[in-house]
Amino acid sequence: xxxxxxxxxxxxxxxxxxxxxxHAADGFRNNYPxxxxxxxxxxxxxxxxxxxxxxxxxxxxxxxxxxxAATLKANATEPTxxxxxxxxxxxxxxGVNVLMDPHFSQRASPVQFAGPKRIVALPIELDxxxxxxxxxxxxxxxxxxxLDTVRQLAARNGPxxxxxxxxxxxxxxxxVERVEEYDWWQSRSEGALTYxxxxxQHWSKRTLWDANRTLWGGxxxxxxxxxxxxxxxxxxxxxxxxxxxRMGPFDLAMIPIGAYAPRWFMKTxxxxxxxxxxxxxxxxxxxxxxxxxxxxxxLTDEPxxxxxxxxxxQRTAAGLAAADFDVMKIGETxxxxxxxxx
Numbered sequence: 001x002x003x004x005x006x007x008x009x010x011x012x013x014x015x016x017x018x019x020x021x022x023h024a025a026d027g028f029r030n031n032y033p034x035x036x037x038x039x040x041x042x043x044x045x046x047x048x049x050x051x052x053x054x055x056x057x058x059x060x061x062x063x064x065x066x067x068x069a070a071t072l073k074a075n076a077t078e079p080t081x082x083x084x085x086x087x088x089x090x091x092x093x094x095g096v097n098v099l100m101d102p103h104f105s106q107r108a109s110p111v112q113f114a115g116p117k118r119i120v121a122l123p124i125e126l127d128x129x130x131x132x133x134x135x136x137x138x139x140x141x142x143x144x145x146x147l148d149t150v151r152q153l154a155a156r157n158g159p160x161x162x163x164x165x166x167x168x169x170x171x172x173x174x175x176v177e178r179v180e181e182y183d184w185w186q187s188r189s190e191g192a193l194t195y196x197x198x199x200x201q202h203w204s205k206r207t208l209w210d211a212n213r214t215l216w217g218g219x220x221x222x223x224x225x226x227x228x229x230x231x232x233x234x235x236x237x238x239x240x241x242x243x244x245x246r247m248g249p250f251d252l253a254m255i256p257i258g259a260y261a262p263r264w265f266m267k268t269x270x271x272x273x274x275x276x277x278x279x280x281x282x283x284x285x286x287x288x289x290x291x292x293x294x295x296x297x298x299l300t301d302e303p304x305x306x307x308x309x310x311x312x313x314q315r316t317a318a319g320l321a322a323a324d325f326d327v328m329k330i331g332e333t334x335x336x337x338x339x340x341x342x
Contacts, residue, residue, distance in 0.1 A: 027212040030201045032237045034268050043265045053303040060119060061305040062294040064330035067124035079226055079336040083328040086295035087144055089254060094192035094224030099135045101144045108143035108296045116296040123331025126152050132159040134190060138232025139216035140167060140206045143296060150176060162188060162195055166214030184217055193223035198243045200234035202269050220247050225338055229283060230254040235268045236275040240282035251339050253285035257311050258293025261302035273311040277318050280325055286339040288325040
């Protein structure tokens with residue numbers, strides 16, 4: 001589906017006088033003013049000069065368990081969430097199996113012989129998953145949109161892919177036809193659930209020449225008496241307050257806590273744990289689960305097992321209990337409980 005006011009970006013073009021504010025003549029932009037993006041190459045040069053955090057003796061402390069695939073396959077009624085690692089989740093809700101930003105490859109990279117490598121083994125293989133009904137993609141960065149994963153999912157049982165505006169052409173080009181693209185605030189109902197793409201402060205780029213040519217966002221999922229939000233990647237902005245005003249409160253929010261260092265480079269597009277705690281409050285989420293940490297090396301400069309400790313300190317400072325903003329083990333499955341007060 002393409003919004004009525006949209007033409008094509010990359011493959012389509014829109015008339016300037018009908019563009020909504022976050023549309024530009026050559027792509028998309030964020031809703032609110034923010035500092036300009038800093039130099040990726042300067043960051044990489046600093047890594048060359050100063051190095052990157054090295055694992056301590058015995059390796060990084062990343063709690064993980066093997067996912068109980070049989071239980072997931074047998075579950076047709078209970079709402080659950082399983083953290084597969086990084087920003088990948090399996091949500092089972094109202095008898096529907098939803099994958100969010102699935103990534104099952106060994107590297108978050110355009111090639112599998114170089115680039116950020118997985119440091120914790122997959123807790124479940126793709127072919128061990130239950131039937132997947134819907135796949136939600138937040139944006140096109142390689143740690144969120146993985147070609148091999150997409151192709152395998154499409155070949156396995158042909159789920160419906162819901163993606164931000166401009167990404168449908170990429171899916172069609174790699175052989176995936178059951179895909180629909182959406183603008184911010186557009187919704188799609190499929191079975192018992194409704195999915196809405198919501199605005200967040202981030203960006204998109206997959207090649208040297210396509211910066212911000214496709215949209216980015218978070219996803220709200222409603223159904224079965226529950227309301228969830230997966231924010232995708234984001235920098236701190238007023239967008240979370242807008243999401244809460246239009247769609248909150250939420251029973252559960254999946255919010256990034258990692259990839260925040262160095263702050264001079266990451267701040268505009270990646271929240272740190274203190275901002276993540278503020279996001280939970282802004283979204284009016286009764287509970288939150290941390291994501292976007294502890295899975296791939298070389299995506300960031302903080303030690304890979306640091307984010308949960310920083311989150312714990314920020315949570316305490318905010319007067320929150322551990323359950324209010326918790327950290328799951330990679331591979332862990334938990335029940336989703338209705339907890340919001342509408």
